[in-house]
Amino acid sequence: MSIPFSEDELIARLFAPIAGPGGLALKDDAALIQPPPGHDLVATTDAIIxxxxxxxxxxxxxxxxxALRVNLSDLAAKGADPLGFLLTLALPPDLPGDWLERFAAALGDDARAYGIDLVGGDTVRTPGPAMISVTALGQVPSGRMVSRAGAKPGDILFVSGTIGDAALGLKAxxxxxxxxxxxGNARAALAARYLEPQPRNALARAMRDCANGGMDVSDGFVGDVTKMLAASGASGRIDLREVPLSVAAREAIRFDPTLFETAVTGGDDYELLASIAADRAADFEAMALAAGVPVTRVGAVLPGAVAPTFxxxxGAQTIFTRGSFSHF
Amino acid sequence: MSIPFSEDELIARLFAPIAGPGGLALKDDAALIQPPPGHDLVATTDAIIxxxxxxxxxxxxxxxxxALRVNLSDLAAKGADPLGFLLTLALPPDLPGDWLERFAAALGDDARAYGIDLVGGDTVRTPGPAMISVTALGQVPSGRMVSRAGAKPGDILFVSGTIGDAALGLKAxxxxxxxxxxxGNARAALAARYLEPQPRNALARAMRDCANGGMDVSDGFVGDVTKMLAASGASGRIDLREVPLSVAAREAIRFDPTLFETAVTGGDDYELLASIAADRAADFEAMALAAGVPVTRVGAVLPGAVAPTFxxxxGAQTIFTRGSFSHF
Structure with missing residues (x-):
C-alpha cells in the first residue's frame, strides 16, 4: 500500500482489536501469560516467507x-491446548492496498475459532519479502507434553486425516x-489443503491422554515417521498401503502412479503422527472419533536403532530417495 | 557460505549444543516451559533485520x-527474570563463510551470561536480508509484572545508565x-553502545519490588517517556538537564550542541525507565546501587491526560519535532 501508518497506529488500528487479555491491548513491551496451576507451558515457533x-x-x-495454523498444529501434536501467540511481521513497502487489513481480520477470526489469544508481537519494515513469524504458547497438564522421543517398541503408529493432499495441491x-x-473438484480440494492447513487441535486431548510419542506431519510422512522413530531410539515397520488418502489424492495418483511417492514424502500435511501403546489404541480411536478426527493405523514401532522399513x-520394502521435504 | 548443511544438521551442529534443558535438544517441535509455582510468565518478541x-x-x-539483548531488555523492564528463548533465523544464501558458526557461538555465550536458555526455534531460507527474531520468556512472581500503564501521579521518574550514546554512535x-x-575513545564508546546493547537485567528485581510502571527506552527517551505516561493516563514534567549523559556523549554534544536532541530522541538506548512512588524512591536507589546499575531522577508524574512537559x-519548555524513532 506502502504502509500508511506508523507501527503504533498499525497496532492500535488493526491488531489491538484482535488481541486477547494477556496482550494488555498490545500497549506494553511484553505479554503476561498465566498458565493455570498444575500446567506446563509449551512453546513453538514457525515462520513463513x-x-x-x-x-x-x-x-x-x-x-x-x-502462519497461525502451522503453529497450532505443533501444539496439537504435543497434546497442548492453545493459550496465546506472539506475531512478528516483517513487511515490504509494496504490499497491496488492503493486504494488512484483510490479513489482520482473518487472523482475528482464526484466533477466535481456535481459542488462542494474540498477546504480543513486533512489526518491522524489510526490503525483502514479507515474513510472518508466530510463536505459539499452549498449556498441558504438568508432565503430560507428548514428546517426539517417546515412541516405544510395541506401540501402534497412527496418523490423522489424509496424507499427501497438500503436496499434490502444490504440484497441481x-x-x-x-x-x-x-x-475441477479434485484440483480444488488438493489446492485448498496446500493453501490453508487444517490443524488437528481437536485431537490434542486424545494425544496427551493416549500417546507415548507424537509429532505433526509437516515435512513429509515418510521423513517425519523416520525422524520420530530416530528421536525415540526405535525402529518400525510402516505399511504405506495403509496410509489414508483422500478421494482427490487417489484420483491424482490414478492419473500418475508416481505421485504416490509425492503424496507420502511431500510436505505441508499438518496431520498428527501418534505412537500409541497397544492397550491404549482402542481408547485413542474412540477419543478421535468423539473429536471428529479420523485416525488410521499405519504401522508398528519395533526395537532397534535402525531405520524403519516402509x-x-x-507389499515390498521401498527405499525413498528423498524421505522428507526440507524448507531450508 | 552458502549454507552447507540441512536445517536438521544446522540445528544439531550449531544450536543443540547451546540449548537449555527445556529445548529437548531442539529435537522436538516445541519447547517445554515450567515456570515455578507462584510465578507468571512474561513473553516478548523483537526482530532485527x-x-x-x-x-x-x-x-x-x-x-x-x-538480537538476544533487545529482548532481554524488555524482560528487565517488566521486572522479569530470563527463563528461555525461541530463535527464528531467516537466512539468505550468501552469508559469509563462518557467519553462522560465529553467530551461534556468541549467542550461546550470551545466553549463559544472562541465564536464559535457548529452548526452540525455526530456521528458514529467505531471498531477502537476514532476519533474526527472538521470542524471550521470563518469569515474575505472580501479579508482579511491571506494566507500562502503571505510572501514578506523584511518582518520581527514573532512568538507568546514560541516554543517547547509541544514537550518537550510529551518527558517528x-x-x-x-x-x-x-x-577515538569517545567514538569507540558511542559505537559500542550502538553495536551491542547492555540490557539492565540486573535491575529486574528492583523494578518489580519498587516500580509502579516501567518500560525500556528503545525508541528514544522523549518518545518513550511520552508513551509510558500516555499509557498510564497521566502527565509529567521531565527536566532534560537531569538526563544522564556519558562522558563521550557530552564530548559529542560539545562539538555540536544540536546533538543533544539526537541524544534524547534517538533510539537503541536499552536503558530502563521506572515510575516509582516517592516513598519507594530511596529503596529503588539502594537496590540499584547494590545491583551496580546507576539510576537518575529525571522528572515527576503529574495528574491529567495531557502530554508531559519537557x-x-x-530550563524552558521544549517542543520536539520528532519525539521518538520508529523502526517501522
Missing part, C-alpha cells in the same frame, strides 16, 4: 491462517503436466 | 548479542560531519 512458504499473490486471509498449482486432466504399494 | 536494524557487515557476534558511524573531530537545557 513470501515466495518460499506461500505465493506472494495468495489471499492475505490464507497467509494469515497458514505449479501446473504439473500429469495433473492437467484432474477434475512397505510400498506392492 | 540486516540493513534495517544492523549493518550487514557487523560482526556476527554483535548481531547475535543485539554514518560519518556525520559534526562528529569528525571526536576523539524542560530543555535552558
Amino acid at each position: 513470501a515466495s518460499v512458504h506461500f505465493f506472494p499473490d495468495d489471499p492475505p486471509e490464507s497467509v494469515a491462517r497458514k 498449482r505449479l501446473g504439473g503436466g500429469s495433473l492437467a486432466g484432474l477434475s 512397505l510400498g504399494l506392492d | 540486516a540493513s534495517v536494524h544492523f549493518f550487514p557487515d557487523d560482526p556476527p557476534e554483535s548481531v547475535a548479542r543485539k 558511524r554514518l560519518g556525520g560531519g559534526s562528529l569528525a573531530g571526536l576523539s 524542560l530543555g537545557l535552558d
Whole structure:
C-alpha cells in the first residue's frame, strides 16, 4: 500500500482489536501469560516467507491462517491446548492496498475459532519479502507434553486425516503436466489443503491422554515417521498401503502412479503422527472419533536403532530417495 | 557460505549444543516451559533485520548479542527474570563463510551470561536480508509484572545508565560531519553502545519490588517517556538537564550542541525507565546501587491526560519535532 501508518497506529488500528487479555491491548513491551496451576507451558515457533512458504499473490486471509495454523498444529501434536501467540511481521513497502487489513481480520477470526489469544508481537519494515513469524504458547497438564522421543517398541503408529493432499495441491498449482486432466473438484480440494492447513487441535486431548510419542506431519510422512522413530531410539515397520488418502489424492495418483511417492514424502500435511501403546489404541480411536478426527493405523514401532522399513504399494520394502521435504 | 548443511544438521551442529534443558535438544517441535509455582510468565518478541536494524557487515557476534539483548531488555523492564528463548533465523544464501558458526557461538555465550536458555526455534531460507527474531520468556512472581500503564501521579521518574550514546554512535558511524573531530575513545564508546546493547537485567528485581510502571527506552527517551505516561493516563514534567549523559556523549554534544536532541530522541538506548512512588524512591536507589546499575531522577508524574512537559537545557519548555524513532 506502502504502509500508511506508523507501527503504533498499525497496532492500535488493526491488531489491538484482535488481541486477547494477556496482550494488555498490545500497549506494553511484553505479554503476561498465566498458565493455570498444575500446567506446563509449551512453546513453538514457525515462520513463513513470501515466495518460499506461500505465493506472494495468495489471499492475505490464507497467509494469515497458514502462519497461525502451522503453529497450532505443533501444539496439537504435543497434546497442548492453545493459550496465546506472539506475531512478528516483517513487511515490504509494496504490499497491496488492503493486504494488512484483510490479513489482520482473518487472523482475528482464526484466533477466535481456535481459542488462542494474540498477546504480543513486533512489526518491522524489510526490503525483502514479507515474513510472518508466530510463536505459539499452549498449556498441558504438568508432565503430560507428548514428546517426539517417546515412541516405544510395541506401540501402534497412527496418523490423522489424509496424507499427501497438500503436496499434490502444490504440484497441481505449479501446473504439473500429469495433473492437467484432474477434475475441477479434485484440483480444488488438493489446492485448498496446500493453501490453508487444517490443524488437528481437536485431537490434542486424545494425544496427551493416549500417546507415548507424537509429532505433526509437516515435512513429509515418510521423513517425519523416520525422524520420530530416530528421536525415540526405535525402529518400525510402516505399511504405506495403509496410509489414508483422500478421494482427490487417489484420483491424482490414478492419473500418475508416481505421485504416490509425492503424496507420502511431500510436505505441508499438518496431520498428527501418534505412537500409541497397544492397550491404549482402542481408547485413542474412540477419543478421535468423539473429536471428529479420523485416525488410521499405519504401522508398528519395533526395537532397534535402525531405520524403519516402509512397505510400498506392492507389499515390498521401498527405499525413498528423498524421505522428507526440507524448507531450508 | 552458502549454507552447507540441512536445517536438521544446522540445528544439531550449531544450536543443540547451546540449548537449555527445556529445548529437548531442539529435537522436538516445541519447547517445554515450567515456570515455578507462584510465578507468571512474561513473553516478548523483537526482530532485527540486516540493513534495517544492523549493518550487514557487523560482526556476527554483535548481531547475535543485539538480537538476544533487545529482548532481554524488555524482560528487565517488566521486572522479569530470563527463563528461555525461541530463535527464528531467516537466512539468505550468501552469508559469509563462518557467519553462522560465529553467530551461534556468541549467542550461546550470551545466553549463559544472562541465564536464559535457548529452548526452540525455526530456521528458514529467505531471498531477502537476514532476519533474526527472538521470542524471550521470563518469569515474575505472580501479579508482579511491571506494566507500562502503571505510572501514578506523584511518582518520581527514573532512568538507568546514560541516554543517547547509541544514537550518537550510529551518527558517528554514518560519518556525520559534526562528529569528525571526536576523539577515538569517545567514538569507540558511542559505537559500542550502538553495536551491542547492555540490557539492565540486573535491575529486574528492583523494578518489580519498587516500580509502579516501567518500560525500556528503545525508541528514544522523549518518545518513550511520552508513551509510558500516555499509557498510564497521566502527565509529567521531565527536566532534560537531569538526563544522564556519558562522558563521550557530552564530548559529542560539545562539538555540536544540536546533538543533544539526537541524544534524547534517538533510539537503541536499552536503558530502563521506572515510575516509582516517592516513598519507594530511596529503596529503588539502594537496590540499584547494590545491583551496580546507576539510576537518575529525571522528572515527576503529574495528574491529567495531557502530554508531559519537557524542560530543555535552558530550563524552558521544549517542543520536539520528532519525539521518538520508529523502526517501522
